[in-house]
Amino acid sequence: MTDRQYPIGRFNLKDDYSNEEFKTLIDVVRAAPAQYRALVGNLSDDDLAKIYREGSWNIRQLVHHVSDIALLHYYRMKKAITEPGSDMALINMDAWAQTADSLQMPVEDSVLLFEGITNKYVFLINALTEEQLGISYYHPVRQLWLTQKQAVAMSAWHVEHHLAHIRLALQ
Numbered sequence: 001m002t003d004r005q006y007p008i009g010r011f012n013l014k015d016d017y018s019n020e021e022f023k024t025l026i027d028v029v030r031a032a033p034a035q036y037r038a039l040v041g042n043l044s045d046d047d048l049a050k051i052y053r054e055g056s057w058n059i060r061q062l063v064h065h066v067s068d069i070a071l072l073h074y075y076r077m078k079k080a081i082t083e084p085g086s087d088m089a090l091i092n093m094d095a096w097a098q099t100a101d102s103l104q105m106p107v108e109d110s111v112l113l114f115e116g117i118t119n120k121y122v123f124l125i126n127a128l129t130e131e132q133l134g135i136s137y138y139h140p141v142r143q144l145w146l147t148q149k150q151a152v153a154m155s156a157w158h159v160e161h162h163l164a165h166i167r168l169a170l171q
Contacts, residue, residue: 039167073121132148
């Protein structure tokens with residue numbers, strides 16, 4: 001049976017990523033908004049209320065979450081390269097998933113935000129120098145240091161992880 005909590009497996013951090021691996025990660029991040037739009041763009045409110053496992057967030061919450069975290073990933077990258085060594089934002093994802101916008105707002109708004117922030121994020125990633133890609137920041141939730149390449153790998157995993165959750169919920 002598929003692991004419904006981690007349907008694509010847990011995030012596996014590598015020490016470094018080859019140029020080809022990194023390009024693939026960027027492509028995953030770039031393609032994600034269109035995949036989400038195709039999957040959730042025409043869902044009914046009943047469909048958006050579906051969950052992928054007992055006690056999980058529903059599809060609506062997942063879409064809003066992915067948009068929120070894409071914004072956070074962009075923010076953390078920009079902050080790390082402009083303010084090295086500064087503290088990174090820590091958020092309570094479960095609390096965020098319970099706010100009115102996550103529970104009631106149309107998913108279209110978050111898909112639009114996801115599309116826009118992903119464009120900015122991918123542009124910034126592609127503009128980083130090798131030196132900037134090596135800048136690390138402390139990830140307060142995972143309690144580890146990440147280079148920008150590793151952060152992009154986490155972003156790619158994150159969008160695929162929740163896309164798999166949505167697909168499970170729709171089965």
